[in-house]
Amino acid sequence: MLAFSDEMEPALEYQTNRQALMPLDAIIGAGDLKPEYLDFLADAFRVPLLYVRGNHDRGGGWKEEITRVPEPMDGSWHDVAGLTVAGLSWPSDKGDRAIHDDNAAWRQVAARYLRLRSSRPDIIVSHVPPLGLGDTPEDHYHRGFAAYRWLAERLKPVLWIHGHTSTAAASHWWVGHGPTTLVNVTGAVLLELSPAAADETDARLRGATIESGLVDRAVEPASEAS
Numbered sequence: 001m002l003a004f005s006d007e008m009e010p011a012l013e014y015q016t017n018r019q020a021l022m023p024l025d026a027i028i029g030a031g032d033l034k035p036e037y038l039d040f041l042a043d044a045f046r047v048p049l050l051y052v053r054g055n056h057d058r059g060g061g062w063k064e065e066i067t068r069v070p071e072p073m074d075g076s077w078h079d080v081a082g083l084t085v086a087g088l089s090w091p092s093d094k095g096d097r098a099i100h101d102d103n104a105a106w107r108q109v110a111a112r113y114l115r116l117r118s119s120r121p122d123i124i125v126s127h128v129p130p131l132g133l134g135d136t137p138e139d140h141y142h143r144g145f146a147a148y149r150w151l152a153e154r155l156k157p158v159l160w161i162h163g164h165t166s167t168a169a170a171s172h173w174w175v176g177h178g179p180t181t182l183v184n185v186t187g188a189v190l191l192e193l194s195p196a197a198a199d200e201t202d203a204r205l206r207g208a209t210i211e212s213g214l215v216d217r218a219v220e221p222a223s224e225a226s
Contacts, residue, residue: 001024001025001026001027001028001080001190001191001192001193002021002024002026002027002028002041002045002188002189002190002191003027003028003029003030003125003161003183003185003188003189003190003191004027004028004029004030004033004041004163004185004187004188004189005029005030005031005032005033005054005127005162005163005164005184005185005186005187006030006031006032006033006054006163006164006186006187007186007187008033008034008037009187009188011188012041012044012188015044018044018045021190022045024045024047025047025048025080025081026047026048026049026050026080026081026085027041027042027045027047027048027049027050027051028050028051028085028125028161028185028191029041029049029050029051029052029125030051030052030054030125030126030127030161030162030163030164030185031051031052031053031054031055031056031057031089031090031126031127031163031164032054032055032056032057032127032163032164033051033054033057038051048078048080049070050070050073050078050080050085050087050125051072051073051087051125052072052073052074052087052088052089052090052125052126052127053072053089053090053127054089054090054098054127054163054164055090055098055100055127055164056098057089057090058098072087072089073085073086073087073088073089073125074087074088074089074112075087075088075108075111075112075115075116076115077115077116077119077121080123083122083123083193084119084120084121084122084123085121085122085123085124085125086116086119086121086123086124086125087124087125087126088108088109088112088124088125088126088127088148089126089127090127090128091104091105091107091108091145092104092105100140100141100143102145102146102147105128105145105146105147105148106146106147108147109147109148109150109151110147113151113154116151116155117154117155120155121155121157122157122158122159122193123157123158123159123160123161123193124151124152124155124157124159124160124161125160125161125162126148126160126161126162127162127163127164128144128145128148128162128164129144129145129148129160129162129164129165129182129184130144130145130146130148130149130151130152130160130177130182131143131144131145131146131148131149132144132149133149133152133160133175133177133182134162134165134170134174134175134182134183134184135164135165136165136166136170142164142165142166152177152180152182153177153178156178156179156180157180158179158180158181158193159180159181159182159183159191159193160180160181160182160183161182161183161185161191162182162183162184162185163184163185163186164186165184165186166186167184167186167187170184173189
């Protein structure tokens with residue numbers, strides 16, 4: 001899976017770079033990406049597009065009909081190459097202005113918990129990370145949601161994908177929490193996860209940021225991560 005959030009990746013404007021990343025099973029959007037960019041990604045790679053909306057995903061192009069961009073994931077789950085993927089969009093807004101509302105996140109999780117528990121997703125995608133797991137806790141607007149951490153600790157997905165946290169503000173681009181690996185996909189990150197590994201709750205995850213089309217970083221399994 002090729003996962004994105006918050007920033008457009010200029011290396012992907014070139015077909016040779018895109019071809020170097022194939023084959024892919026899905027494009028995953030973790031929020032704050034313009035609909036026309038999501039449209040471009042889906043068309044360029046010709047694989048399923050799954051995404052959640054972030055705090056900036058309102059107004060502008062989001063008010064127009066984008067026929068080739070599907071509805072965002074929001075509590076629903078989808079199958080990707082034998083893995084189940086569920087999503088949580090930004091939980092609260094006030095017109096065209098997003099607000100960071102912890103109570104809204106709790107309401108969001110409460111409304112979707114039974115469905116998510118019954119499907120036991122292997123992967124959860126959100127824009128905001130769980131509290132204390134890849135967030136920027138000293139910045140109120142970029143602090144994770146306690147409700148998401150509660151959900152992560154109960155559902156124990158193999159992988160939690162998020163954005164919203166600047167890579168410059170984070171000490172690391174991924175963290176391990178129990179059986180779950182949480183990955184900040186701000187920019188673009190290539191992820192590999194096998195259904196067999198998910199069944200064993202062992203991430204067996206390889207991730208890489210894209211820099212001028214080059215893959216250059218890897219992550220240990222969550223069970224071995226500190």
